[in-house]
Amino acid sequence: MLTEPAFIKVENLSKIYGLRKFHALDNINLQINKGEVFGLIGPNGAGKTTLMGCLLGLLKPSTGSVLINGKSVYDMSVKDITGFVPERPHFDAWMIVENFLHYHHMLANQPESKAKEDVAEALADVGLQPEVGKRLIRKLSRGMLQRLGLAQLIVGKPDLCFLDEPTSGMDPLGMALVKDLLVRWKKEGKTVVINSHHLDQVEKVCDRVAFIEGGKIRSIEELTPTLQTKQIFVVRWGHPFPIYETVSEVAQNNMIEFELMEDHGRFWLSSRSIGTKLLQELMAKDVQVEEAMYERKDLVELFKKDPSADKAGSDVRNRRKNGDNAE
Amino acid sequence: MINKAVFLYTFLRLAQPTTVIKLVLFVLAIPTALVYPLHQAPDVSVDLEPLISFFASPVMTLVVSFMFVSSSIGNTKSLDDGEYLALLFSRPLHRSTYIFSKWLAGSILVCAVIGLQLIYFIILINMIGRGAQFSMGFTDTINLALNAFGTTALVVMIHAFPAKIGVILFAALFYLSFAAPLMVQLIPNTALFFGVDFRNTVKTACNVLRAFMYSPIDMDVYLSSIKMVWLPAVSFVSNTALYLCIAVVIMNKREFFYTNE
Incomplete structure (x- = not known):
């Protein structure tokens, strides 16, 4: 069976800045399919924005290549189908909002006859009142x-x-608007590459996410329901504190990754029903449970703690398992 | 070659209140300053023809181009005047198209500003009763247009460089092209460099440099001379083309993205 070639294909992409040879991107390989919503996540300075700059053809790779639909990113037919929302909204401050949108309508080679209608529609889509269209951007x-x-x-x-x-810089309503737009674009079959720290909203619409750190892709994960709902369950107990073997046995019976401290344990759960079962079994083993709660982490945290994504995370847990919890 | 949106919005940029005030003051100031002394001395006869050459000269077109066109080219620093080039170049727009569109719009702007000044000047001259001493011919109009296109290409090239590098580089080279020949005159003619009198070499290099950066054109010379003089015309056209080519190369080399600002 023939598989559809990747819509965006990044091969051996590296980007080195300045005389100090700072490696912003280091040998990135990535494929994004048509109609996919793809998230880029990672800590500040990880290289997410630089990768986006290379995908847009605004930054020139030091080595490697980026192809979109089999064509170079500098090809005008690629730019014809591309849209970009920059992180810094330093738009031409002297322009009136409507003029600015009309300008970009023209630059995107859209038919002039539909300009007024498209501008009004775009303002409505992003929840800006028609009066805002008459205001200066600097205001x-x-x-x-x-x-x-x-x-x-x-x-x-x-x-x-x-x-x-x-x-x-958006309020909660704005964040909800972005999420709605992403859902709409996904339904319309648009390919979206998004770089965001607010992944609690975005993760719900992303098909896959790449975790980038130190200019390298550490892992690419499909956002299956398991990963999206993966949560950390914190259980606090009182005296007498349970011994390691007791908790370990319960966790292993339920295939749960855990981290054990003196007065509490953290359990990586794939669903909430497992949490209830875990609590019941701990109490059956005479563990004096005082408090239990879910600690919701963002995707970056989950990636860092997920043993498949980060070996270091596993090492920490293994160290705990080996008896360091008594520290 | 020309992008309609970039071309039209370069004009629209002038519609800002501060720019309009600056424009009006500039258009009014120079003709008023030139006509006022004539008004004060009605009996003095003055040849007004050189004034036309002044308005159409490359110096004047360069000043206007720097004042009203330069900040709209490749300016990413100023939030008030600048353009968001990262966003602009994410659109289907060749950087060469951007350069040519800016050049054409800028040249037309320069012609329009100086044209307005000339109209105002003619009105003033007629108001003080000296209109008969003044006439503007076809060649003057052509000179104005050609010099506007030539110097605007130079300004576009200068502003294609990042930040102020272009302006500093241009000022330094321009100064050097005039100052260096004078400085080498101070060196005794017995001083040889590998057996060669390098003063002539320096002078020739400076002449070439000056010819590159300042190549005025005067249609009167071509139309009035019996024998066709090609060299200044070729120099003017090749310089203008070279300015634009350098501007395109520089723009293509630059990376417009906030991660490397």
Whole structure:
């Protein structure tokens, strides 16, 4: 059976900055399929934005290549289908909002006859009132500028969207709007590459995420329901503190990864029903449970703690298992 | 070659209130300053023809181009005046198209600003009753247009460089092209460099440099001379083309993205 070639193909991509030879990206290999919503996550300075710059053809790779739909990122037919929401909404401050959107409508080679209609539609899509269209860009708040960034992407009607921290500086309503737009674009079959710290919203719409750290892709994960719902269950107990073997036996019986401290344990659960079972079994073994709660972590944290994603995370847990919990 | 959006929005940028005020003051100031002394001395006869050459000169077009066009090219630093080039170049827009569109729009702007000044100047001259002493010919109009296109190409090239590097580089080379020949005159003619009188070499190099950076064109010379003089025309056209080519190369080399600012 023939498989469809990757829509975005990144091969051996490296980016080195300046005379000090700072490796922002180090031998990145990545494939993104058509219609996929792909997340880039990782700590600050990991290289996520640089990778996006290379995918957009705005930064030149030091080595390696980026192909979109089999063509170079510098090909105008690729730019024709591309939209970009920058992290820094430093748009041309002297322009009026409507003019700015009209300008980008023209730059995106959209038909002039539909300009007015498309601009009004884009403003409505991002929740900006028509009156805002008459205002100068320099008079807009940070949240409004962020919405304007989304609007300029929408007027270009792209098939491939790059979003760099689209929820940065937005209020909760704005964040919900971004999520709704992502859901809509996913339904419309657009390919979306998103770089965001607010992954609690974004993770629900991403098909896959790449965890980037130190300019390298540490892992790429499909956001299966298991990973999306993976949570940390914290159980605190009183005196007498349970011995390691008791907790270990219960956890291993339920195939649960755990981390044991003197007065509490942290358990990595794939579903909440396992948490109930775990509690019941611990109490059956005379563990004096005082408190139990879910500690919701963002995707970055889960990636760091997931043994398949981060060997170091496993090492920490193994160290705990080997009796260091008495420290 | 020309992008309609970039071309039109370069004009729109001038519609900002501060730029409009600057433009109006500039258009009014120079003709008023030139006509006022004539008004004060009605009996003095003055040849007004050189004034036309002044308006159409490369110096004037360069000043106007720097004042009203330069900040709209490759400017990513100023939030008020600049453009978001990372966003612009994520669109289907060749950087060469951006350069040519800016050049064409800028040249037309320069022509329009100086044209307005000339119109105002003619009105003032007629108001003080000296209109008969002044006439503007076809060649003056052509000179103005050509010099506007030539110097705007130079300004586009200068501003294609990052930040102020272009301006500093241009100022340094321009100064050097005038100052270096004078400085080498101070060196005794017995001083040889590998047996060669390097003063002539320096002078020739400076002349070439000056010709590259300052190549005025005067249509009167071509139209009035019996024998066709090709060299200045070729120099003007090749310089303009070279400015634009350098600007395109520089823009293509630059990376417009906030991670490397």
